[in-house]
Amino acid sequence: MADSEFTPKFAPFFSFAGIASAMIFGSLGAAYGTAKSGIGIAGVGTFRPDLIMKSLIPVVMSGIIAVYGLVISVLIAGDLDPPPNKHMSLYTGFMHLAAGLSVGLAGVAAGYTIGIVGDAGVRAYMQQSRVYVGMILILIFGEVLGLYGLIVGLILNSKSSG
Amino acid sequence: MATRRSTEKTLPKEVAAPSSSGKSSDSDVTPAVPTNVIMKLAGFSVAMIFAPIGMYFVTVNLGASPTVGGIIAAIMANVVLFAYIFVAWKDDQAEREFDLKQKEKKGQ
Numbered sequence: 315m316a317d318s319e320f321t322p323k324f325a326p327f328f329s330f331a332g333i334a335s336a337m338i339f340g341s342l343g344a345a346y347g348t349a350k351s352g353i354g355i356a357g358v359g360t361f362r363p364d365l366i367m368k369s370l371i372p373v374v375m376s377g378i379i380a381v382y383g384l385v386i387s388v389l390i391a392g393d394l395d396p397p398p399n400k401h402m403s404l405y406t407g408f409m410h411l412a413a414g415l416s417v418g419l420a421g422v423a424a425g426y427t428i429g430i431v432g433d434a435g436v437r438a439y440m441q442q443s444r445v446y447v448g449m450i451l452i453l454i455f456g457e458v459l460g461l462y463g464l465i466v467g468l469i470l471n472s473k474s475s476g
Numbered sequence: 477m478a479t480r481r482s483t484e485k486t487l488p489k490e491v492a493a494p495s496s497s498g499k500s501s502d503s504d505v506t507p508a509v510p511t512n513v514i515m516k517l518a519g520f521s522v523a524m525i526f527a528p529i530g531m532y533f534v535t536v537n538l539g540a541s542p543t544v545g546g547i548i549a550a551i552m553a554n555v556v557l558f559a560y561i562f563v564a565w566k567d568d569q570a571e572r573e574f575d576l577k578q579k580e581k582k583g584q
């Protein structure tokens with residue numbers, strides 16, 4: 315099947331844009347979360363070095379945001395094939411773009427939350443140890459924002475192979 | 477001089493306090509970070525890098541659909557996270573018990 319109305323030449327462009335946006339935006343969010351909470355951890359570590367281990371949780375969560383972007387990128391990349399083997403429909407291209415953007419931008423939201431909550435929460439934890447459970451809950455709810463983006467991305471991506 | 481002598485009376489106490497704190501600061505400095513903590517952090521770093529993407533490829537190679545692989549990869553990432561939270565929480569509990577024992581020893 316050659317080019318048709320439904321499978322124009324430029325369709326893969328949107329898939330690649332989806333891959334790139336998932337990875338770029340996801341890493342942006344993760345980087346902000348890591349950097350902002352890292353500032354807080356460095357501030358806490360100078361006074362209470364024993365708390366560093368527990369304060370690293372926002373950093374781990376930021377890493378997970380990047381893993382979500384990585385997962386959806388690998389998934390989309392698995393669907394792609396150069397033109398002689400596969401003529402992709404424009405529908406699939408747009409769907410990949412939507413999947414990538416939903417994961418990437420949800421990752422920015424989650425990373426932003428984790429960064430700010432991690433910074434303030436870790437500093438509060440230094441002075442009041444009971445903040446810890448609350449901090450982790452807030453962080454989990456922030457991280458779930460990125461998970462929702464991943465779920466939507468996975469659902470969208472599963473429509474393309476069907 | 478006279479003032480020096482008057483302080484000398486209380487000196488033994490003062491010397492005892494800094495020397496004990498000096499010792500503890502020495503033991504803090506010598507093994508800058510305990511080896512088991514470094515091993516824990518290194519282990520979690522490796523797990524965080526390889527567990528999700530590795531599980532994805534394992535499930536896809538086993539014949540599952542890529543979507544299932546993606547879901548499993550996300551689950552693995554969260555498993556690593558909760559394992560980290562659990563370990564950090566355990567670490568804190570052990571430390572707190574240690575502190576309590578120290579306090580009891582001091583009280584005796």
